[in-house]
Structures are given as structure tokens and as C-alpha cells.
Amino acid sequence: MNNFSYTKAGDIGQAIDLTNNNTGNKIVAGGTNILDLLKYFVTEAETVVDINRIEGLNGLTEHTEGGVRLGALMTNADTAYHPVIEQKYPLLSKAILAGASAQIRNMATNGGNLLQKTRCYYFYDPVTACNKRVPGSGCSAKEGYNRIHAILGHNENCIAVFPSDMCVALAALDAIVQISGPEGDREIQFADFHRLPGDTPEIDNNLKQGEIITGITLPAETFSEHYSYLKLRDRSSYSFALVSVATAFTLENDLIKEVRIALGGVSHKPWRVKEAEQFLTGKAPSEENFALAADIILQGASGFQHNEFKIGLAKKAIIRNAAMALHPESQRPGAKPSL
Incomplete structure (x- = not known):
């Protein structure tokens, strides 16, 4: 870990000034990701700016x-177990509880969850080429062990995936990110917050220099009757998703009135294809229709030597999770979803 200074920001203005005037200064809240990045020499800081006060x-x-507003410093655990979230936004609660460990959720903040870095092996290994860590150096994952890597939205510059579970649910719920910065306050639709790699894989999101996340707004539509979050992973706890799916419906006269489907573990950002949702709108909630929607979502998917299986896995996960969303009681241990 490189040497750095430490300071506490007393208010938003001070935190903005400290990060806007010096690109070497880094924000810390829960510290569950930034401290790892510093410890493993993935990033450096001149000053770590604590915003917890x-x-x-x-x-x-x-x-x-x-609708509700979630504070950026509210912990993942406090969010998941809050009675309002459990009752009105159970999809978000379940997604958060599928991520990390209880200890990390007790420390990790909502704002930090949106800003966490990929868990690509090569990104965390400073001796390997990684365009996200050192732009222009290459992507070791393309020819390396890429089992957990992207099948959608990738390019020759980066095939890493975004690791958050919480953000998959936020994408499905059409959340809005609230931001303060040198030019004042603004909001970003959640779909526009994270970026695909493009020509700048080192830039994960559309925050500007000196801007800080202050909160997350959830719209009034809660999808509290038909919802499900499915996370497929190598082990049942403290493991990142190979594929995850957040699904939510509203039904009218036994037809789909509104539907949201977002995927995690497959791309550089939470993956949502509105054309698939439009296809399902007004149709019967059947396995056949869910399979056709899955084909739309996965159009253009391509894998690499070790992760091509994720394409078929993702399709099965979309279909299965849709059935689970129709019958939330099927998410209890031992229950089986049915259409």
C-alpha cells in the first residue's frame, strides 16, 4: 500500500473541493472496496477523504x-432490512442480501456499491496487462482464464463484468442517482450511470471530476407483488454472480401489464434490454414467451474460451426467474417455481 494522508470532510462542499482540486484524492465511506484497491496497489491516493460525518x-x-430516497451513506444492511424496503421494494432487499457477506453489508454504503470496481483477476494483478488499470496496456483476460467474464457489451479493450447485485435491482427499478458537484446538484437515470468499455474502459461511470453521490431515488412503482432475484454462482455465499437476474411484473387480467428484467454478471454494467420488456407487455406469462424474451435480451452475446456456457445459463436463468417472479412464495427454501 502506498503512503497517503487522511482527512475528514465536514460537509459536501469540502468533500467536493478536496476531490475536484486534486485527482489524487480518493473518497472513502465504508471502505470495503477502495481499501483493497489501495492495499493491492491497483490504485493510489495522495489523500483519503472520509465523508462519513x-x-x-x-x-x-x-x-x-x-417513492423513497436512500441516502448514499446508508449501509447495504440497513437498506435491505429497512421495513419500507422489505415491504415496498422486496426485489432490492433480496438483491442486496444476495451480495457479499453480512460483515461487508454492515459496512458497505449504497453510494459505494454503485462505484465498486470489477473483480476481474487481471485488474487486481498489477503485473498483468489491463486496460482498465493501465489504459493501452492490453486485456489479459481475453486470452486468459475468463470464466467469470462478459458475454454482452464487451469489446477488444475490456471483457470485465460489473460485480454488484444491488445495482441489478436498481436497474430493474429505474432508480435515479442523485449527485452533487462543483457545478451544483444533478440527477442521472440509473441506466445512464454506468458505462460500457468503449475506448475508455478505465472510466466506469458518468460521474464528473469532483462529483459525489448523495442519494438514490426509487420511483413510486414498487413491483412488490411479483418479483424475484436469482443469483447463480460457484458457491452459495460470498461469491460473485456468474449470471444474476432481477425480474419484476405487474399483471392485469392474467396478462403482463409491465415487466422489468435486468441481468448481472454478464456485462460491464447491469444489462437491461427494453425491447424484450416491450415484447412481453400484453402477453401471457408463459415459458414460451419468456424464452423468446430471453433470446432478445441475449442477442449478440458472445463468449470466450472459458465462459461460453454463460450464454445458455443466462437464458435458463431468465426463464426460471420469470417463473419465480410470478410466484414469489416459490423463493422460500425447498419450493419449486411453476408457470
Whole structure:
């Protein structure tokens, strides 16, 4: 770990000034990712800026017109177990509880979850080529062991995947990210927050220099009746997804009125294809229709030597999770989903 200074920001303005005026300064909240990056020499910092004492960035606020605001410093655990989230946004609760470990969820913050880095082996290994870590150096994963890597949205510059479970649910729920920065406050639709690798794989999101996430807004539509989060992984706890799916429906007259499907573990950002949702709208919630929607979602998917199996796995996961969303009670241990 390189040497760095440590300071505490007293308010948002001070935190913005400290990071806007010096690109070497890094924000820390829960520290569950940034400290690993520093420890393994993946990144460096001149000063670590602690924002935990800033008021107004914690807690949950319900809006009178519907929807809620989640503070950026609210922990993942407090969010998942909050009665409002459990009752009104159970998809988000289940997605958060599928991620990391209880100890990490107790420390990790909502804002930090959105900003975490990929868990690509080569990104964390400073002696290997990685365009995300050192732009222009190459991508070792393409010819290396790439079992956990992307099947959608990748290119020759980067095939890493975004690791968050929480963000898959936020993508499905059409969340909005609230931001403060040198130019004032603004909001970003969740679908526009994270980036595909393109020509700049080292840039993960559309935050500008000096900007800080202050909160996350969840719309009034909760999808609390028909929902499911399915995470397929190599072991049942503290493991990142090979494929994950967040699915939510509203039904009317036994037909799909509205549907959301988002995938994790398959791309550089949570993957959502609205054409597939439009296809399902107004149709019967059948295995055949879910399979056709899965084909739309996975159009153009391509794998590498060790991860081509994820394409078929993703299709099966989409179909299975849709059945689970129709019958949330099927998510209890030992239950089997049915269409």
C-alpha cells in the first residue's frame, strides 16, 4: 500500500473541493472496496477523504407522492432490512442480501456499491496487462482464464463484468442517482450511470471530476407483488454472480401489464434490454414467451474460451426467474417455481 494522508470532510462542499482540486484524492465511506484497491496497489491516493460525518447522506426518506430516497451513506444492511424496503421494494432487499457477506453489508454504503470496481483477476494483478488499470496496456483476460467474464457489451479493450447485485435491482427499478458537484446538484437515470468499455474502459461511470453521490431515488412503482432475484454462482455465499437476474411484473387480467428484467454478471454494467420488456407487455406469462424474451435480451452475446456456457445459463436463468417472479412464495427454501 502506498503512503497517503487522511482527512475528514465536514460537509459536501469540502468533500467536493478536496476531490475536484486534486485527482489524487480518493473518497472513502465504508471502505470495503477502495481499501483493497489501495492495499493491492491497483490504485493510489495522495489523500483519503472520509465523508462519513457529512450530514444528510444517511437514512431513508419516503416521498409524499410515492417513492423513497436512500441516502448514499446508508449501509447495504440497513437498506435491505429497512421495513419500507422489505415491504415496498422486496426485489432490492433480496438483491442486496444476495451480495457479499453480512460483515461487508454492515459496512458497505449504497453510494459505494454503485462505484465498486470489477473483480476481474487481471485488474487486481498489477503485473498483468489491463486496460482498465493501465489504459493501452492490453486485456489479459481475453486470452486468459475468463470464466467469470462478459458475454454482452464487451469489446477488444475490456471483457470485465460489473460485480454488484444491488445495482441489478436498481436497474430493474429505474432508480435515479442523485449527485452533487462543483457545478451544483444533478440527477442521472440509473441506466445512464454506468458505462460500457468503449475506448475508455478505465472510466466506469458518468460521474464528473469532483462529483459525489448523495442519494438514490426509487420511483413510486414498487413491483412488490411479483418479483424475484436469482443469483447463480460457484458457491452459495460470498461469491460473485456468474449470471444474476432481477425480474419484476405487474399483471392485469392474467396478462403482463409491465415487466422489468435486468441481468448481472454478464456485462460491464447491469444489462437491461427494453425491447424484450416491450415484447412481453400484453402477453401471457408463459415459458414460451419468456424464452423468446430471453433470446432478445441475449442477442449478440458472445463468449470466450472459458465462459461460453454463460450464454445458455443466462437464458435458463431468465426463464426460471420469470417463473419465480410470478410466484414469489416459490423463493422460500425447498419450493419449486411453476408457470
